[in-house]
């Protein structure tokens with residue numbers, strides 16, 4: 001039976017690769033993006049007019065989330081995937097020099113937005129069969145790595161891990177599984193061309209791992225192959 005996934009930041013990078021793989025296997029995708037009608041999503045919509053549902057969504061905007069929520073009212077979602085993310089500036093992310101405006105902007109996208117989106121679309125997830133909310137975090141948020149760089153990005157991913165565990169415990173009694181993932185180091189605009197794996201490899205691993213997960217995996221932090229990551 002086909003599933004319905006909703007993916008934020010579905011227009012490029014890892015989000016687009018997951019969208020492509022899901023459409024290929026016959027699932028439906030609610031492709032949420034700031035511009036869901038251009039570029040690669042426009043081509044996919046032409047190929048899959050029934051299975052691809054483009055939705056305009058800026059994950060940092062309450063008005064945009066409210067409009068998307070209204071557009072999707074009554075629509076069951078099996079898997080809600082918080083994928084949209086920002087790295088922040090390549091400099092001014094050190095312990096001794098931080099761009100505070102950039103830090104706030106990254107927190108809006110990487111920390112507050114996944115919770116905003118999860119809260120807004122929880123009724124849709126509860127109406128679905130899958131009952132899963134997954135968030136793309138990063139191994140860079142692991143405190144165990146004890147790092148000395150990328151303060152803005154790393155702290156945002158540590159924070160979203162904590163926020164999602166609190167959220168996961170809040171919806172545990174509703175049988176909604178909440179999971180955090182490291183997608184690998186992926187060849188995207190964010191990961192760069194020298195990264196380890198292609199977006200398709202990451203997408204296939206994430207889909208396989210999410211498919212095989214349920215309530216037993218709620219509040220887990222794993223990579224795209226399903227291997228646990230130390231918090």
Ligand SMILES: NC(=O)c1ccc[n+]([C@@H]2O[C@H](COP(=O)([O-])OP(=O)(O)OC[C@H]3O[C@@H](n4cnc5c(N)ncnc54)[C@H](OP(=O)(O)O)[C@@H]3O)[C@@H](O)[C@H]2O)c1
Nearest residue numbers: 009013014034058059083084085138185186188189190191
């Ligand atoms: N690539 C890696 O190696 C890697 C490693 C670990 C974790 N991750 C995480 O994986 C996720 C996807 O990363 P990626 O590599 O695919 O990045 P990417 O190629 O830079 O794509 C980022 C996506 O996020 C969207 N986005 C940013 N701000 C948004 C907003 N306010 N509203 C809606 N969408 C917004 C972008 O949309 P626009 O096109 O509109 O800007 C784009 O679709 C992120 O959470 C990232 O932190 C990536």
